[in-house]
Amino acid sequence: MAYETIIVEVEDHVATIKLNRPDALNALNTQLLGELTAALAEADENDKVRCIIITGSAKAFAAGADIKEMSEKSYVDMFMSDFFGKEGNAVIKTRKPIIAAVAGYALGGGCELAMMCDFIIAADTAKFGQPEINLGVIAGIGGSQRLTRFIGKSKAMDMNLTGRFMDAEEAERSGLVSRVVPAKSLMEEAKGAAEKIAEKSMISAMAVKEAVNRSYETTLSEGLLYERRLFHALFATEDQKEGMAAFMEKRTPQFRDR
Numbered sequence: 243m244a245y246e247t248i249i250v251e252v253e254d255h256v257a258t259i260k261l262n263r264p265d266a267l268n269a270l271n272t273q274l275l276g277e278l279t280a281a282l283a284e285a286d287e288n289d290k291v292r293c294i295i296i297t298g299s300a301k302a303f304a305a306g307a308d309i310k311e312m313s314e315k316s317y318v319d320m321f322m323s324d325f326f327g328k329e330g331n332a333v334i335k336t337r338k339p340i341i342a343a344v345a346g347y348a349l350g351g352g353c354e355l356a357m358m359c360d361f362i363i364a365a366d367t368a369k370f371g372q373p374e375i376n377l378g379v380i381a382g383i384g385g386s387q388r389l390t391r392f393i394g395k396s397k398a399m400d401m402n403l404t405g406r407f408m409d410a411e412e413a414e415r416s417g418l419v420s421r422v423v424p425a426k427s428l429m430e431e432a433k434g435a436a437e438k439i440a441e442k443s444m445i446s447a448m449a450v451k452e453a454v455n456r457s458y459e460t461t462l463s464e465g466l467l468y469e470r471r472l473f474h475a476l477f478a479t480e481d482q483k484e485g486m487a488a489f490m491e492k493r494t495p496q497f498r499d500r
């Protein structure tokens with residue numbers, strides 16, 4: 243499918259989706275989020291793809307939802323279209339692992355999109371923020387919920403109430419991002435991580451996603467039971483036999499997603 247606001251490239255089992263509205267710092271408008279939704283569905287269905295990277299430009303991952311598009315909307319418009327509800331769900335429903343590779347601004351919906359991915363690798367130039375309060379609104383797709391779970395109440399309140407930006411170093415210290423790398427090696431690092439994931443059994447990788455994400459939705463004892471049952475279930479796969487045999491035979495496993 244031809245896209246206008248994103249660029250999709252598939253190489254070595256990794257689909258890289260680059261947000262591409264440079265004149266608007268990759269602000270998330272209806273077209274971009276529609277195209278992102280379609281590209282994620284395509285990547286999820288493409289057997290060649292085993293990991294997905296979402297990235298932006300050197301200046302901006304995404305500077306938020308498109309303020310120009312939203313400014314004249316009414317409550318009824320927002321409610322009746324369930325503004326960005328479907329698109330947000332599309333990201334979190336993607337079954338293959340998604341890495342956010344963030345350089346520059348990840349603000350508002352941009353920070354929220356990064357948080358919807360499975361983990362965030364940040365360039366040392368990254369700046370995260372939930373500045374919606376400056377526009378007379380609040381975060382709408384996770385900035386008050388996911389951010390609070392990731393960095394705790396005090397920092398989430400600080401970010402959402404003051405609208406200040408958090409640099410990459412603070413974001414790593416606070417648990418928002420998994421690693422910080424020099425800006426020039428961001429894509430190399432993200433692709434390296436994606437290729438490592440691509441080598442695993444897709445069944446295990448999808449099970450990891452389900453288990454970790456479940457920890458945000460349930461009690462500890464239910465989550466532990468869910469994890470243990472998934473662990474047990476993986477003994478029904480050929481990949482478990484292959485992974486353990488390869489360990490004992492001191493060779494690299496050849497996973498076949500079976």
Ligand code: CO8
Nearest residue numbers: 265266267269305306307308309310325326350351382383
């Ligand atoms: N929307 C639309 N256009 C934008 C946005 C945006 N979020 N951010 C930047 N742009 C545009 C600017 O208007 C400008 O365009 P133009 O040249 O035509 O005026 C161009 O991008 C470059 O921006 P600046 O000139 O402002 O660049 P600076 O380097 O001076 O500043 C900043 C960069 C600090 C990132 C600044 O652009 C800024 O503050 N942007 C807005 C950040 C923001 O407030 N984000 C939150 C938006 S609201 C939101 O995300 C809600 C999410 C929830 C929605 C889901 C609901 C369910």
